[in-house]
Amino acid sequence: MKEHEIYPLLPIVKGDGLYLIDDQGNRYMDAVSSWWVNLFGHGRSEIKTAIQQQADQLEQVIFAGCSNIPAIELAEKLIQLTPKTLDRVFYADCGSAAVEVALKMSFQYWKNIGQPEKQRFIALENGYHGETMGALSVGDVALYKETYGPMLFETIMAPSPDCYYREEGESWYDYSLRQSDKMAELLEQHHHEVAAVILEPLVQCAGNMRMYHPIYLTRVRQLCDQYNVHLIFDEIAVGFGRTGTMFACEQADVVPDFMCVSKGITGGFLPLAAVVTHDSIYQAFYDDYATLKGFLHSHSYTGNALACAAGVATLDIFAKHNVLADNQILINKLSQVAERFKQHPNVGDVRQTGMILAIEMVKNKATKEAFDWRERRGIKVYQYALTQGALLRPLANVVYMMPPYVITEDEIERLAEIAWQGINLAADAD
Known part of the structure; x- marks a missing residue:
């Protein structure tokens, strides 16, 4: 300060x-979209109007036992927009919280289906997923790790496919593919105890905007399928068109088990995040109360009506233009x-x-x-x-x-x- x-x-x-x-x-x-959240410029009229109109109706309602129209509309639009088979939406209020949700959901999924030994996570060196405790644990920012290390859980770190370090004359494709061999070794060794792999697809944004080839995503998806491990894509910064496609994972033609989105989802107007996942994940939590398999995560502003209205308006801009x-x-x-x-x-x-x-x-x-x-x-x-x-x-x-x-x-x-x-x-x- x-x-x-x-x-x-x-x-x-x-x-x-x-x-x-x-x-x-x-x-x-x-030039930096106010930390990467602003998609369509400041004061975009469609989003501003949507928030104003929603404020005349409902600003907030508890999202336990209640719902609201913008939250439902936005979930439906996200399911249509995200890659096929991602058909369940869980709301959070910032990117870090979305990462926490995905980590906890993966962890509890394995517990619910009778494989509680799968408790660990593999992440990439130089990665960043936010600054809450779980997100920091799967990140690799040295200063944060040194400062808060005793508070964090241990994560298995895989070498990054960051193409800045490729050999002279080596292509992005070849280097990224070569780096995936290290992930293969880690999964072969640890898959029995690993719940999920988490990574930022194509660009490690906070990690000095280091970039890699989509072949790495293709290979990691294959490896996660082979070893029965979840794949979490942190599309918080790279989603909604930043990489040239709506979502970065589309460039590898792969679908994660959990996709975290935030930042641009409201066009930069209000905080909101979501984790989009498969119905097969949802079904592992769908049971009688007495089983205690319900997902244990709630925030006061989950599914906030104003933020969801901004999200609907933002996605409508993509649809209309x-x-x-x-x-x-x-x-x-x-x-x-x-x-x-x-x-x-x-x-x-x-x-x-x-x-x-x-x-x-x-x-x-x-x-x-x-x-x-x-x-x-x-x-x-x-x-x-x-x-x-x-x-x-x-x-x-x-x-x-x-x-x-x-x-x-x-x-x-x-x-x-x-x-x-x-x-x-x-x-x-x-």
Whole structure:
């Protein structure tokens, strides 16, 4: 918190499409979609109107023994939108909570069907799934693990398929496939005690936007089937079009046992999350009260009517407009501006998956030697971008763009120029 003496908070008072506006009237392009939640720009009228209309009817009702119309409508739309055979929805109120739900549901499923020995989880190195205790336990952020380690349960960590570390001349496909061999070894050794594998499909977002090939998802799905282990996909950041398809798993043509969604589900208006799963999972909990097989998880704001109304309106935008097709133009533009950065002497990698473009600053391009994290090079890019009217908030030394889908090609050009100049300043800083 002391850093706010050096880097004052931005007092944002209004949002307008791509732009955030502070109390002095300065406008900033929201290049990171306000932490990846904003899909269709700030103040999107359809979503705003849906919330206002719902507020006139019902704002909240207990979701135990009661339901509400927006929650039912949204569940039906999610079932239609998510991959086939995902046909049961459990609501939560944030991404971390959705991960907790999926972990607990998998754990209890095995207990309910008479295999209580399956209690452990396999996750990926460099992964991130949130900051509640279960989510932190299956994540791999060193600072969090070091700080909260004694509070967390032990997870089996598999090497990441992160293609930043592929050999010279090795393709994303070959490296990601090769890395799946390590997962195969772990499952062969531990499958009898493992409830589920959890991972972020295609992009490890908080893990410095590291990316990999869909073949890894294909292989892990095959392995989970082979060894009778659940597969949990954390699509919280990458769902709803961020990777170019509605959900990242579609690019591997695989279906997880549990899909966690949040962030963009309400277009960035209100907190909401959901876990979508198979009816076969649901049936393991469907029993008489005396069996005590019910799923033990509830939050006060589960299925909140206002948030679900925002979710319905968000999914309606996808249904009424050619969002994914229109985004392809923006994806191509991001690819175009990315080319310039590949030649920068302090850029070690440029990578893109759909609407996510990441540029990794390094001290030495040839060896990919990183800048010392204590030098805070990324913050220098952030500070410069603010002076140029852009909220471009790097992850350590990775400058990335994950903008709302209302951005224009000209605005992408402008962001790229700001990022280029910011990287120049950061790389040359003493």
